[in-house]
Amino acid sequence: MKPVVRVSILRCAPEHFAELRQMAAEADSVLRPGIEAMDGLLSFYFGADEATSSLTNVSLWTSLEAAKQLDTFQPMLDLGKPFIAKGATFERPIMNYATLWQLKGSASSGEAAA
Incomplete structure (x- = not known):
């Protein structure tokens, strides 16, 4: 099974x-x-990324079910509130991408994977 890529993006005023x-x-x-x-x-x-005034977390999971654990991870939900209070906005829905293909660069193994 190919991994799921989860992407959560927060944007704010510069x-x-x-x-x-x-x-x-x-x-x-x-x-x-x-x-x-x-x-x-x-x-x-x-x-x-200062150029876009955005923060992101990107994670790799073995399955969609595993990735969705973050949807109910209370410490993360609680920490989002102070960001919102400072004017941040979170892109919703959070994106969970099925992997179509992947590469492993020379810094990790030196080999490409299909």
């Missing part, structure tokens, strides 16, 4: 970006233990 990026960095210690313990997690990335 003047709030630095503060929200800092809040996201601080969320690591709250979110990491629970996410790492979830069944089916392959990888998880939280990123920031």
Whole structure:
């Protein structure tokens, strides 16, 4: 079975970006233990793009069911509220993509996978 790619995007006004990026960095210690313990997690990335005033988390899961665990992960739901209070908006629905094809770059294994 090919992995599911989950993408969640938060957007904000440029003047709030630095503060929200800092809040996201601080969320690591709250979110990491629970996410790492979830069944089916392959990888998880939280990123920031100042040019678009957006933050994203992108994760790779063994199945759609596994990816959807984040839909009800209470620490993440709770942490979203302060972001909204600062004017952030979350793109909804959260996107869960079926993998059509994938590559593994030289930094991971040096081989391409189909």
